[in-house]
Amino acid sequence: AQKVTQAQTEISVVEKEDVTLDCVYETRDTTYYLFWYKQPPSGELVFLIRRNSFDEQNEISGRYSWNFQKSTSSFNFTITASQVVDSAVYFCARHGGADGLTFGKGTHLIIQP
Amino acid sequence: GAGVSQTPSNKVTEKGKYVELRCDPISGHTALYWYRQSLGQGPEFLIYFQGTGAADDSGLPNDRFFAVRPEGSVSTLKIQRTERGDSAVYLCASSPQGAGGTEAFFGQGTRLTVV
Numbered sequence: 001a002q003k004v005t006q007a008q009t010e011i012s013v014v015e016k017e018d019v020t021l022d023c024v025y026e027t028r029d030t031t032y033y034l035f036w037y038k039q040p041p042s043g044e045l046v047f048l049i050r051r052n053s054f055d056e057q058n059e060i061s062g063r064y065s066w067n068f069q070k071s072t073s074s075f076n077f078t079i080t081a082s083q084v085v086d087s088a089v090y091f092c093a094r095h096g097g098a099d100g101l102t103f104g105k106g107t108h109l110i111i112q113p
Numbered sequence: 114g115a116g117v118s119q120t121p122s123n124k125v126t127e128k129g130k131y132v133e134l135r136c137d138p139i140s141g142h143t144a145l146y147w148y149r150q151s152l153g154q155g156p157e158f159l160i161y162f163q164g165t166g167a168a169d170d171s172g173l174p175n176d177r178f179f180a181v182r183p184e185g186s187v188s189t190l191k192i193q194r195t196e197r198g199d200s201a202v203y204l205c206a207s208s209p210q211g212a213g214g215t216e217a218f219f220g221q222g223t224r225l226t227v228v
Contacts, residue, residue: 004155035216043202045156045219091155100146100172100206101217103155 002026004094006104013082014112021077021107023092029053032096034068034075039106040088048090051075079109087111115139117220119205125226126195134190134223138207145188146217147180148204156204162188195227 005024013019025034036048049059051068059066063080079086089108093101118137126132138145143164148156158172165185173179177195182188192199202224206217 037219042221044221045204045206047216047218050216093155100148100158100161100169101156102158105153105155 002028002094002102004092004102004104006092006107008107010108010110012110012112015084016081018078018080019082019109021090021109023075023104025073025075025094027094027096029096032094035093035101036077037091037093038088039091082111084111084113117205117207117218119220119223121223122221123224125228128195128197128227130195132192132195132225134203136188136205136220138186139218142207142209144208144210145182146206147190148206150202150204197227200225200227
């Protein structure tokens with residue numbers, strides 16, 4: 001199986017700190033897509049970003065930014081000036097081929113006031 | 114409705130019973146996915162429909178699990194002879210096209226507890 005690894009099980013920071021969530025993926029596909037989803041306590045998965053394998057440009061959206069590096073098979077996610085509302089479980093996922101998304105085990109992010 | 118709707122939100126059943134979980138995707142979305150999420154884990158792919166047909170059912174754990182989408186819209190995940198290990202949150206997602214080209218929109222899930 002082509003795995004997605006999120007090595008950080010839980011991260012706890014104080015509000016306003018910057019925090020980076022790591023994601024490393026395996027793939028044999030030439031074309032694939034990478035995703036980040038947020039799962040707040042309510043349980044619904046909320047889409048954050050999709051990136052295709054041909055686009056290595058970093059992306060910034062407000063306080064969120066993503067660093068995609070094919071050379072290291074990594075797709076890391078940084079939250080700048082974290083807020084309590086950012087507390088959630090964050091999942092990195094990969095899509096390649098006909099099947100669905102392959103998710104990592106998630107990183108539980110706790111932002112303390 | 115505007116989003117993916119799953120019913121029931123919670124289901125408690127006895128070991129050995131049969132259960133059906135329903136998913137109403139976003140109108141017009143041709144792709145529909147079922148995932149299973151156990152406590153502390155990421156969602157695990159079960160099956161993918163493109164229209165009425167199952168394009169990939171490689172994630173179904175065994176033959177007790179079956180899913181249908183007869184009219185290319187609503188889907189039902191069916192579990193026979195439930196076991197305690199089937200307890201999990203079952204998530205449904207839909208997308209306009211399928212494959213990785215677009216994001217998948219997730220429902221809030223059905224929490225299945227087998228006692």
